[in-house]
Amino acid sequence: MSDSILLLIALDGLALIIGLAGGYYLNSYLSKKRNQDASDLAERIVEEARKEAEATRKEARLQAQDEIFALKKEQEREYKDREQTLKREQGRLQEKEERLESKLEKVAQKESGVVELEKRLIKQEKSLAEKQEALDAAHDIHERKLQEISGLTVEEAKERLMTEVESRTRHEAARMIRNIETEAKEVAGKKAKEILSLAIQRYAGDYVSEQTVTAVPLPSEEMKGRIIGREGRNIRALEAATGVDLIIDDTPETVVLSAYSPLRREVAKQALERLIHDGRIHPARIEDIVRKVEQEMDVKLREIGEQATFDVGVHGIHPELVKLLGQLHYRTSYSQNVLQHSIEVAFLCGIMAAELGLDEKMAKRAGLLHDLGKAVDHEIEGPHAVIGADLAKKHGESQDIVHAIQAHHEDVPPQTAIATLVQAADSLSGARPGARKELLENYVKRLEELEGIATSFGGVSKAYAIQAGREVRVMVDAERVPDEQTYLLVKDIASKIESNMTYPGQIRVTVIREKRAVGYAK
Known part of the structure; x- marks a missing residue:
């Protein structure tokens, strides 16, 4: 049992050894085979690379030859073009040379002609100089004879001739000016007269020359003493409260109020009349009455201004400007009430603007406000037209209205049709017979x-x-x-x-x- 096992083990070991040896030899063979194949592949790759490089070199050589051939042909073509261009330039230069030679020949001919002409001119100049000398001598002789005959020197004769020419020229100029202006006025003057006459005829406003009253009547002479008061305290209080000078003289039963401002005179007049009617005249009462009159006057001024704007048909005016219009009711110019004058100017402006196809409302507005500066011209320095324009601009009036106010007395040149209408209407209103008076x-x-x-x-x-x-x-x-x-x-x-x-x-x-x-x- 053990021998068989051992035999089996020995056989297995032998088989293993035989397998290992066979595997070694097989692996060795395969390795050699792979090396041989790799070597063959490398040789084929190298050969193919060599062949490909040779082909590339040949192709590059052929391409270079083609490029060289193309460049050669291009250079030959450029050479031919330049050669033709040079030939053409040579032909043109030759033609220019031929023309220059022809011109030189002509110039030479002209120079010879000029020389001959110069010679003739020299001869003619000599001849003219001789003739001029003869003429000068004859002129001197003639001038001396004329002086002997007329008894005038050359300067006197020139002066007389210039005077006659100037006189004739002035006459001709006057005649031409008259003809031109006559022709222009036949058209423009006729139309302007029609518009102005129509405006005057259509405006039928009553005219009353108002004058601010500065004299206050007294019921008796005894009232003068009460107005003056003990040691003059009453009159001083009244003058301090109103800003008006009271003049009490020998005029029977009359007190004169003196102040530049017509509004202050009116306030003082009403306050004094109330004090006289009341009978209680003392400083405290004077201050109370004057304060009440000023408050009532402020309301009255607004009512007067609003009534003026309502009469004219102008709306949207700033309340301060309306108050200033009310102050114009107490302002006169050559005894002409300024507010009534402004209302009339507004109507005239509106009528003329309607006839000319302009903005009627704007024309009326400018006419009503044109003398606005007269309400405060005693308080502010400067022309009333400029003052009024500044006030209108300050309170929101348009630039056209401001310009019309400023230009109505030529403080600035009028640049709009509305400004020109205000000028014309202002002149019409002030120049009407009976409209104004003077001392x-x-x-x-x-x-x-x-x-x-x-x-x-x-x-x-x-x-x-x-x-x-x-x-x-x-x-x-x-x-x-x-x-x-x-x-x-x-x-x-x-x-x-x-x-x-x-x-x-x-x-x-x-x-x-x-x-x-x-x-x-x-």
Whole structure:
């Protein structure tokens, strides 16, 4: 049993040894086989790479040869092109040389002609110089003879000739100006007159020249003493409360109120009248009455301003501007109530704007506010037109309204149609007969100044200011002033009046030249 086992074990060991040996030899054989195959593969790869490199080298050589051939052909083509270009340039240069040679020949011919011409010109200049000398000598002889005959020197003759030419030129210029202005006025003047006359006819407002009353009547002379008070305390209290000077003189039963502000005079007048009616006059009572009158006056001013805006049909005006319009009720200009004047200007502006197709509401608004500055011109320095424009701008009025207010007295040139309408309406309202009054002394002085300006011109014999100074008629000497010069004289007189005088509206200048021929039959 044990022998068989041992035999089996021995057989197994032998078989194992035989298997190991066989596996070794087989593995060795396979390894050699793989090495041989790898060597063969490497040789094939190397051979293929060599063949491929050779093919690539041949292809690169052929491509390089093709490129060289192409470059060679390109260079040959460029060479041919340049050769043709050079040939063409040579041909053009040759043609230019030929033309230059032809021109040089012509220039040479012209130079020879110029030389001959210069010679002829020199001869002609000599001949002309000789003739000019002869003419100068003849002119001197002729001039001496003319001086001997006329008795005038050369300068005197020139001066007389220039005077005659200037006179004729001025006459022609006057005639041309008159014709041009006549033609222009035939169209523009006719239309303007129609619009202005229509505006004046359609506006039928009543006109009352108001004047602020500064005299307060007293019931008796005893009231003067009560107004003055003990040691003058009452009059001092009244003057301090109102800002108005009280003048109590020998005028029977009258007290005069003096102040530049018409509104303050009105407040003082009403307060004094109430104190006189009440009979209790002392400082405390004076201050109380004046305060009440000022409060009532503030309300009244707004009511007056609102009524003016309602009458004109203008709305949306700032309350402060409405109050200033109310103050214009107590302001006068040449005895013309300024608020009534502003209302009339507003209506005239509206009518003319409607005729011209402009904004009627804006025109009325500008006309109503144009004299706004007169309400405070005693408190603020400057022209009332500029003051009014600043106030309107401050309280939200449009730029067109502000400009129309500022330009209505030419403080700035008018640049809009509305501004021009306000100017025209303002002149119409102030220049209406009976609209304004002035002091007799100023009136007489203005008439004298007007006549003096007219008579200051040469050739004027007499001058008369008529129609309350709205027209001046100038009589000229017919021997010294010809017909054509009268038109220039009108222009000169009107210009001097505009620059030297201040007046409302416009002044008409009429120059009259009368030529009389008198004969006697015997």
